[in-house]
Amino acid sequence: MSAHYEPRTALGRMVNEIEESGIAIILGLMVTITFINVVLRYGFNTGLIWGLEMTSFLFAWLVLFGVSYAVKVTAHLGVDAILNVVSPTARRALSVFAAVICLIYAAMLMKGAWDYWANFANLPQTTGRWFPTGLEEMGRTSYRGWYEVVDIPFPEWLRWIEPIMNDGEHYEKLPRFIPYFILPFGMALLLFRFCQAFWRIWVGDAESLIVSHEAEDAIDDVAAMNKGD
Structure with missing residues (x-):
């Protein structure tokens, strides 16, 4: 079964464009900032003070975009030794179980990510230890939108958010x-x-979360090249 992904719905196509465009833009920005910093440092004995922090943030964005992208193209590492020795019915049951575990894990990560980000975005965190049971009550002392990064200067074109997030303070x-x-x-x-x-596993469009076998594919490619010679 091919690892190539073709979105079938408008939502799928939109998310696909966001992921692939985001990854391309982030890679381009990282290369550009790093290149400029190297030229400035070794050619002019100066540099972008905020360059390292910006590149670090961009790398974090790249990784987190890549996590979902790798799920889409089935590029995450997986072990299918058990799946290969059981019956098709047992294989489907195990695959559904694995997918459910991944869903629960992703939902827990979503809750934790929201609670951490909300702390800086003047938004309420969720209640509940593992499962979101509601939203916490917020007071003025709960607002933390004034927290800043270390080096990256504030863009002038974003001054409009100051009354919203920082009580008008610069x-x-x-x-x-x-x-x-x-x-x-x-x-x-x-x-x-x-x-x-x-859903792909449930409806029978996929057998498991693992589709591609990179090492085996590489061996097959080399064998095909040798036959061509």
């Missing part, structure tokens, strides 16, 4: 809720991809 650095937004967003993408994977 930001000197980028507020943390902006780069930290990838936490709930990335986990929401992961949960969405696991829901898709579960």
Whole structure:
């Protein structure tokens, strides 16, 4: 079964575009910032003070985008030794069970990511230890939108958020809720991809969460090349 993914719905196509465009843009920004910093450092004995922090945030965004993207293209590592020795019925049951576990795990990550990000976004955290049972009550002392990063300067075109997030006070650095937004967003993408994977297994479009076998595929490619020679 091929690991190539083709979105079938408008929502799937939109999420697919967000993931692939986001990954491409982030990689481009990381390369550009790093290249400029190297040139400035070794050519002009200066540099972008915020370059390292920006690259670190971009790398975190890349990783969290990549987590859901890897689920989509079935690139995550997996072990299918047991699946290969059981009957098709048992294989499907085990695959459904694995998908359910992944869904529960992604939902827990989503809750934790929201609770962490909400702390910096003037939003209420969820109640409940493992399962969200509601939203906490917020008071003025609960607002933490004024937390800033260390080096990245605040863009002038974002000054409009100061009355909303910082009581009109000026930001000197980028507020943390902006780069930290990838936490709930990335986990929401992961949960969405696991829901898709579960549904594909449930309706019989896939046999498991593992589709591609990278090492075996590489061996087959080399064998095909040798035959061509």
